[in-house]
Amino acid sequence: MEKYYEDQLQGTPGGRQIEVNSRGQEVRLLGTKEPKNGKDIVLTLDQRVQSAAAGLLDNRRGSVVVMDLRNGDVLAMVSSPSFDPNVFTDKSRSAGIEAYMRSPDGVFQNRAIAGQYPPGSVFKVPVALAALERRKITPETAFDCPGFYMLGGARFGCAHVHGREDLLQAIAHSCNVYFFHAGQLASARLIGAYARAFGLTRPTGIDLPFEAAGSLVLPGAKKDGWFGGDTLNLSIGRAARWQRRSN
Numbered sequence: 412m413e414k415y416y417e418d419q420l421q422g423t424p425g426g427r428q429i430e431v432n433s434r435g436q437e438v439r440l441l442g443t444k445e446p447k448n449g450k451d452i453v454l455t456l457d458q459r460v461q462s463a464a465a466g467l468l469d470n471r472r473g474s475v476v477v478m479d480l481r482n483g484d485v486l487a488m489v490s491s492p493s494f495d496p497n498v499f500t501d502k503s504r505s506a507g508i509e510a511y512m513r514s515p516d517g518v519f520q521n522r523a524i525a526g527q528y529p530p531g532s533v534f535k536v537p538v539a540l541a542a543l544e545r546r547k548i549t550p551e552t553a554f555d556c557p558g559f560y561m562l563g564g565a566r567f568g569c570a571h572v573h574g575r576e577d578l579l580q581a582i583a584h585s586c587n588v589y590f591f592h593a594g595q596l597a598s599a600r601l602i603g604a605y606a607r608a609f610g611l612t613r614p615t616g617i618d619l620p621f622e623a624a625g626s627l628v629l630p631g632a633k634k635d636g637w638f639g640g641d642t643l644n645l646s647i648g649r650a651a652r653w654q655r656r657s658n
Contacts, residue, residue, distance in 0.1 A: 412454065415618050422449035455484035464489040474522035485617075490522040524619055527626035530611060532585045534627075534648025538594050539578060541605040547596035553577045556588035560643065567591060567643050587647050594646025599637060602645055603629035 413420060425446030430438045457477075464475035468491035477487040492514075498507035511518050520526065542548045556573035559566050569587040573580075581589035594602060606612060606627055614622045628645070630637045 412452065412619065414620050416450075416452055420449040420452065423447040455479075455486060456488070457486045460487040461489065463487075465491070472516060472522075474526060476523050488523050490520070490526075492516050492518050494518040521619070521621065524615075524617060524622040527623050529626055529649040531648045534606075534611075535582065535585065535590050535646075537605045537609050537611070538590055538597065538602055538646050539582065541601050542593045542597040543578075545597060545601060548578065548593055550578045552593075554581075554589050554592045556581075556586050558588075560588045560591040562591075562639050562643060565640055567640070590646045591643045594642055595639070599630045599642040599645055602642075 423446060425444045427443050428441040430441055432438055460477050464477060464487045468475060468489055470492045473491055475487060475489045476485065478485055494511050495504075495507065498504045498511070539548075543550070553575050555575045556569055556571075558572035559568050561567075567587070570585070573584050573586045573588070576584065576586055576589055578589070578593075580586070606629065611625050611627055612629070614624050616622075627648075628641070630641075633641065
């Protein structure tokens with residue numbers, strides 16, 4: 412935050428204008444300029460929520476972001492494992508810098524805004540809207556989930572055997588098989604258009620440095636072409652498990 416708002420936080424320095432002689436000795440004061448404070452910034456972070464999130468991660472790899480759905484305020488943002496910034500200011504602890512640099516955990520990466528991960532099952536919402544608004548399905552449209560979906564010789568799995576479900580049931584149970592069907596009906600290009608409309612392919616614009624865009628492979632981004640299995644993976648926001656049939 413300090414880096415992002417440095418130009419507003421730093422204020423304006425003051426000083427004195429003086430007349431000196433040839434020896435550099437002060438002769439008289441010509442004028443003074445009072446320093447001006449920078450602007451105050453009040454964060455939306457809730458210390459209790461922030462501490463609780465950090466405690467849950469307990470220095471393991473991961474991140475937690477808690478937001479107020481009413482206005483988008485960030486109540487907690489934790490990236491773990493983290494590092495002690497004092498090693499950069501205390502010469503006696505400078506060895507800690509090298510240890511951080513050698514760490515395989517990527518302690519200097521803010522996983523909350525720079526970690527690029529597939530969106531996962533929350534991506535099923537844009538897929539559902541794409542299929543609904545283009546009238547490929549209705550809320551009453553139902554598909555049978557036997558626990559997997561076959562495409563050619565590839566098996567794409569679901570977490571459970573859900574049986575026959577409509578859209579609301581499929582969202583409630585996060586049924587992969589339902590969205591394999593819905594995604595194919597909607598088409599990958601249409602899903603990609605809705606992903607862009609939701610802003611899932613660009614940074615959010617949060618007032619922090621080094622934010623990265625989301626990780627989402629869309630048609631046209633793959634050098635080796637787009638296949639039916641790619642549409643299925645896109646439909647659930649991640650790479651589904653699959654196995655080839657044995658002959």
